[in-house]
Amino acid sequence: MDTRSVKTASPRDLSRDELAASLEWYGKMVLARRFEDEAEREFRRGKIGGYLHVYSGQEAVAAGFLSAIRPDDIFFTAYRDHAHAIFRGAAPGAVMAELFGKATGLAKGKGGSMHLFDVAHGFYGGYGIVGGHIPLATGAAYALRYQKTERICLCFLGDGAMNSGSFHEPANLAGLWGKQGLCPIVYIVENNQYAMGTPVERSSAVTNLAGRFSTYAIDNERADGMDFIEVRRLAERVVRRVRETGGSYAVELLTYRFAGHGAADLFQPYRTKEEIAQARSRDPITILEDRLRAAGALTDEQVKRVHADAERAVTEAVRFAEESPPPAPEELYKDVYGARDEDEKTGTRDRGNTGTR
Ligand SMILES: Cc1ncc(C[n+]2csc(CCOP(=O)(O)OP(=O)(O)O)c2C)c(N)n1
Numbered sequence: 333m334d335t336r337s338v339k340t341a342s343p344r345d346l347s348r349d350e351l352a353a354s355l356e357w358y359g360k361m362v363l364a365r366r367f368e369d370e371a372e373r374e375f376r377r378g379k380i381g382g383y384l385h386v387y388s389g390q391e392a393v394a395a396g397f398l399s400a401i402r403p404d405d406i407f408f409t410a411y412r413d414h415a416h417a418i419f420r421g422a423a424p425g426a427v428m429a430e431l432f433g434k435a436t437g438l439a440k441g442k443g444g445s446m447h448l449f450d451v452a453h454g455f456y457g458g459y460g461i462v463g464g465h466i467p468l469a470t471g472a473a474y475a476l477r478y479q480k481t482e483r484i485c486l487c488f489l490g491d492g493a494m495n496s497g498s499f500h501e502p503a504n505l506a507g508l509w510g511k512q513g514l515c516p517i518v519y520i521v522e523n524n525q526y527a528m529g530t531p532v533e534r535s536s537a538v539t540n541l542a543g544r545f546s547t548y549a550i551d552n553e554r555a556d557g558m559d560f561i562e563v564r565r566l567a568e569r570v571v572r573r574v575r576e577t578g579g580s581y582a583v584e585l586l587t588y589r590f591a592g593h594g595a596a597d598l599f600q601p602y603r604t605k606e607e608i609a610q611a612r613s614r615d616p617i618t619i620l621e622d623r624l625r626a627a628g629a630l631t632d633e634q635v636k637r638v639h640a641d642a643e644r645a646v647t648e649a650v651r652f653a654e655e656s657p658p659p660a661p662e663e664l665y666k667d668v669y670g671a672r673d674e675d676e677k678t679g680t681r682d683r684g685n686t687g688t689r
């Protein structure tokens with residue numbers, strides 16, 4: 333499906349709840365975009381080590397789904413994870429401090445951009461190994477039913493991740509367990525059309541990615557991922573179904589990443605400027621802004637205020653990250669596999685013993 337051909341519904345059909353949620357999430361999406369722009373700048377200033385992948389362009393996907401789940405639900409995603417954390421309630425300062433490798437970061441400065449973690453908000457990470465989180469999310473969904481809760485799990489994954497072996501094994505189990513009402517998971521494929529520089533049609537013989545879930549008897553659908561209100565409607569329907577039945581479900585949302593794959597992908601030789609410009613003409617923030625304006629719910633003044641608030645929050649996040657200390661040396665062997673209990677107490681460890689236990 334070409335996302336450019338999707339029509340936006342009439343603004344007058346927005347319910348009161350939808351209007352309130354849309355206003356709130358418009359602010360969050362503007363904040364996430366501003367955060368990502370700044371993160372890229374800080375990377376170039378040498379403030380952020382390791383690697384950095386920004387989410388700009390894809391905001392309506394995570395926003396739509398995370399606005400539709402309960403506070404006690406959980407979710408997993410890959411390495412393009414800053415916005416997911418902020419959307420779910422992590423302080424922008426704690427996210428920026430993690431990118432800076434500081435002790436006040438969301439993962440104590442030891443995870444970095446790709447490994448955000450915020451269990452208090454149901455966010456189980458942030459994973460750098462493509463497809464590596466899919467088995468974990470599937471097992472977690474099973475555990476939620478096994479423990480007889482009504483909680484559900486969201487698993488965001490990229491189009492590229494669907495070609496990994498670690499996609500197929502859990503998908504098979506999710507189909508199987510889901511039929512027994514034991515796997516309340518929604519797989520949300522963020523089809524941004526590329527895995528690094530490889531377009532979907534060069535990495536998968538079947539380009540209807542939603543349909544590939546049918547192989548495992550997981551019901552699925554495909555939709556536009558650029559309109560927050562439509563994604564949220566879809567999310568509410570799907571989340572309700574998964575919660576009620578305990579069955580698994582998959583959605584493929586068509587979206588686009590506006591920036592390079594990662595901070596080092598400056599020239600993007602695999603796509604044209606025209607293609608990027610065309611995708612940007614359906615910017616999810618502009619689409620939501622237009623819908624809210626058309627509904628008479630957003631004025632120029634409010635838009636200005638939302639942007640000023642985001643600017644202030646991000647400036648404050650950078651200040652917080654800059655001023656925070658790095659992790660203390662004795663933190664080095666904490667929270668890692670293989671540290672012995674007594675070593676954890678003393679903060680020392682035999683460097684010869686690197687085996688995991
Ligand atoms: C197991 C593994 N293989 C390869 C890589 C290198 N790699 C990093 S991102 C990426 C592309 C993933 O694309 P997709 O799942 O579509 O996510 P997107 O970056 O588009 O959000 C690859 C191949 C990796 N991190 N892990």
Ligand SMILES: [Mg+2]
Pocket residue numbers: 490491492522523524525526527528
């Ligand atoms: Mg992709």
